[in-house]
Amino acid sequence: MTTNTIMNSLEGKVALVTGGGRGIGAAVVRRLAAQGADVALTFQHDRQRATELAAEVTATGRRALVIQADSADPAAVAGAVDRAAAELGRLDILVNNAGAFLLGPLQDLSLAEFEQTVAVNVRAPFVATQAAVRHMSAGGRIINIGSNAAERAVFPGFSLYSMSKTALIGLTKSLGRELGPRAITVNLVHPGATDTELNPADGPNAATINGFTALGHYADPSDVAAAVAFLAGPDGRYITGATVNVDGGFTA
Structure with a gap:
């Protein structure tokens, strides 16, 4: 197989990446587009950043669609899926990436924070998948983005977040x-510490986090995107119901 074939393994496919405007989501958008997919992405607040990312995608010759949607709103989530399928003509790949990251001691967490976390991290992937499978044919791919905190919660204050990702x-x-x-695969990618604005590799807790990681450093968002692209591509056709840890050995 040539390099060109590998890089175009998603030619003719359409993907939707929720929370695709920044961080891991943006890296996934770039990687899927690089491998030939047309990509829709949702964002909540930063339209400029999402639009700039879409321009990067279209510059590669792929189609891009930017959709504003609050993942805590089930109607908005389902509407984004239906719009992506309608405007791009089909839907082959759904990446449930949008997430809420609310931390704190158990006694300080409010019911509103509980509801927000569950709405975004659990209900939204359920609703998006429910909507997506109505559009998908055989060979469809659903990829959820979780967290290594679901398997190893070494820091205090992660109870709410870890619970939602474990779901x-x-x-x-x-x-x-x-x-x-129906020949539709569903898989879960658990990133570990990843160098994003939310958790920068040079942040105040980086040295401690690196100490728990076998490889001793943060992931780049492209590392997570590579795993997503593999599961989304033809070589991932016989993997389903699986969890893939991209955490540098944090859970080893």
Whole structure:
């Protein structure tokens, strides 16, 4: 197989990446487009950044669609899926990336924070997947973005966030089984510490976090995007209901 074939392994496919305007989501958008997919992405607040990313995609010859949607709003989530399929003509790949990252001691967490976390990290992937499978044919790919905190919570204050990401394990396994007869795969990627604005590799806690990581350093967002692209591509066709840790050995 030539390099060109590998890089165009998603030629003719259409993907939707929720929360695709920055960080890991933006890296996923770039990688899927580089491999030949047309890409829709949702954002909540920063339209300029999302529009600039879409311009990067179109500069490569791929189509891009920017959709403003609050992932805490189920109607907005389902509407974004339907719009992506309608305007780009089909939907082959859904990446449930948008997330809420609310931390704090158990006694300080409010019910509103609980509801927000569950709405974005659990309900939104469920609603988006429910909408997406109505558009997908055989070969469809659903990829959830979780967190290594679901498997190893070494820091205090992660109870709410870890709980929400752990729920994606059950969702992924169950949907992998349910959608298998339709040849639609469902997988979960657990990033570890990744160099983003939310958790920069030169941040105040970086040295401590690196100490828990076998490789001793943060991931680049492109490392996570590479795993997503593999699962989205033809070589991922026999992987479903699986969890892939991209965490540098944090959970080893």
